[in-house]
Amino acid sequence: MMPHSRDALPPVRGTYAENAPLKDLVWFRAGGNAEILFRPADADDLATFLAAKNADTRISVIGVGSNLLVRDGGIPGVVVRLPGAFGKIVVEGKRIHAGAAALDAAVARQAAEAGIAGLEFLRGIPGTIGGALRMNAGCYGREIRDIFVEATAIDGRGNRHVLKAADMGFVYRKSQVPEDFIFVEAVFEGEAGDAAEIKARMNALVEQRESTQPVxxxxxxxxxxxxxxxxxxxxxxxxxxxxxxxxxxxxxxxxxxxxxxxxxxxxxxxxxxxxxxxxxxxxxxxxxxxxxxxxxxxx
Ligand SMILES: Cc1cc2nc3c(=O)[nH]c(=O)nc-3n(C[C@H](O)[C@H](O)[C@H](O)COP(=O)(O)OP(=O)(O)OC[C@H]3O[C@@H](n4cnc5c(N)ncnc54)[C@H](O)[C@@H]3O)c2cc1C
The missing domain is CATH 3.90.78.10 (UDP-N-acetylenolpyruvoylglucosamine reductase, C-terminal domain)
Incomplete structure (x- = not known):
């Protein structure tokens, strides 16, 4: 497809795959391949890769592709996909720490288990936390900015940034952080609530969605x-x-x-x-x- 060969890429602990089909990784189940698909082992591996790659290497990132249309000719350069190692979810009081590969629905479920209200809307969004941060994802009157505390991202040169709400530039269905930032984790906060009531609200939301959208x-x-x-x-x-x-x-x-x-x-x-x-x-x-x-x- 393009001149990027894995031999020209820096050594990593994660994996590279050449001419990797993306069709099975995105919701549309359509479209072309990634020239190189990179799954970093952890945030340090991602930062090392970004710092050491050639300046002209094109980098993009995908979550689970629930908001993506990958065109048929595929994506040139390196496509980063964060694997399960980035999917950790930890509850701390009314706060939830979530890796960027964690599914929104899993974060909602953990919040409910812990009696944290206000994150129910995430149950209905079929993406990852990384995608939700980039898109300021939301539904039924709530969105990411309403629960956001901070996020950690790594820029295209491998530098780590901790971003507060004012840095995120949240507007309707988008955050305005620079395009080269890759989110690796985030902290959200809700309010104390009753676990059973939160679960009931979440279930109602899922039912409403299934009856009105082709989910x-x-x-x-x-x-x-x-x-x-x-x-x-x-x-x-x-x-x-x-x-x-x-x-x-x-x-x-x-x-x-x-x-x-x-x-x-x-x-x-x-x-x-x-x-x-x-x-x-x-x-x-x-x-x-x-x-x-x-x-x-x-x-
Ligand atoms: C059935 C269905 C229902 C949906 N309902 C809703 C809804 O109610 N509300 C809503 O807001 N959205 C909805 N969506 C859209 C989608 O789920 C969200 O936009 C979601 O946040 C995308 O997450 P993702 O992980 O799939 O990201 P992707 O689709 O893979 O990527 C979306 C964007 O996020 C960027 N991105 C992904 N991961 C990272 C990362 N780690 N760091 C930086 N950038 C990253 C990508 O580069 C891309 O620009 C729906 C989608 C489907 C299929």
């Missing part, structure tokens, strides 16, 4: 951000796009701000369907929808 499909979650004062799904519906098909991609019948891979969609099918939806919404309502799904890699 068991191959999808990337909400495709477009809600424009101020509007709901994307409504604009898409009014533009006649519910159920629209392109190749193996379809606008979900259940929730039309979700695109789904009905079986053998290419990333191009999914992206061009999304663009068609944008064009139809623009023609109908005059509103430009902005992609919430991150589209990465080369066509």
């Amino acid at each position: 068991k499909s191959r999808t990337g979650g909400s495709t477009f951000k809600n424009p101020p004062g509007h709901k994307s799904w409504q604009l898409i519906d009014e533009a006649g796009c519910r159920g629209l098909v392109r190749g193996g991609a379809q606008v979900s019948e259940k929730h039309c701000n979700f695109l789904i891979n009905t079986g053998d969609a290419t990333a191009a099918d999914i992206e061009s369907l999304g663009e068609e939806v944008r064009a139809r919404v623009k023609a109908k309502s005059g509103i430009d929808l902005e992609w919430e799904i991150k589209r990465v890699g080369v066509p």
Whole structure:
């Protein structure tokens, strides 16, 4: 694909894989390969790698790909994926320390077990803590910034940063920390609550979600951000796009701000369907929808 060979990369304790399929690592189950997939052994290994790599090596990071569309030509350079060693979750009073590879749902469950309220919304978001920090993930009126205490990230030169709320630049579905920062862990805080009540709220949230969203499909979650004062799904519906098909991609019948891979969609099918939806919404309502799904890699 591109000129990066693993021989030119610094020695690490983790693993490198060349021309590694990403299809099975992302929710859409579509798209191309990583030129090199790097799974660091731990945060020191990641920092050593970032400090020692060539300055022109392209680095990107993925979580579990629940908000990603990897284009069919794959991702050039090194794709970092944090393995299970980054998934530790520790409760300390009303605080939760979570590794960036921990699943949001696992953090929500541990918080509930410990009687920490306020993190229930994480149960409904199928990503990792790293992805949640980058996206300021949220639902049902709560988002990451509401529970955030601090996060640790490693920049593209291998320097470690401890970021407080003011450093995160949280806005709707995004944090504005520099693109080269890779989060490795975070601390969140909730309020004291009753474990049984927290679990009941979490279960209600899961039920509500399963009845309104195609959460068991191959999808990337909400495709477009809600424009101020509007709901994307409504604009898409009014533009006649519910159920629209392109190749193996379809606008979900259940929730039309979700695109789904009905079986053998290419990333191009999914992206061009999304663009068609944008064009139809623009023609109908005059509103430009902005992609919430991150589209990465080369066509
Ligand atoms: C069925 C379904 C329902 C969803 N519902 C919601 C919802 O209600 N609310 C919501 O906010 N989102 C929702 N999403 C979208 C998605 O789950 C979130 O955006 C999630 O936070 C992405 O996490 P991830 O680990 O999958 O990240 P990925 O999709 O892998 O990556 C997303 C972005 O985060 C970056 N990233 C990932 N890990 C790190 C890291 N360690 N350091 C720095 N950057 C990193 C990536 O580079 C990329 O830019 C939904 C998705 C699906 C499939």
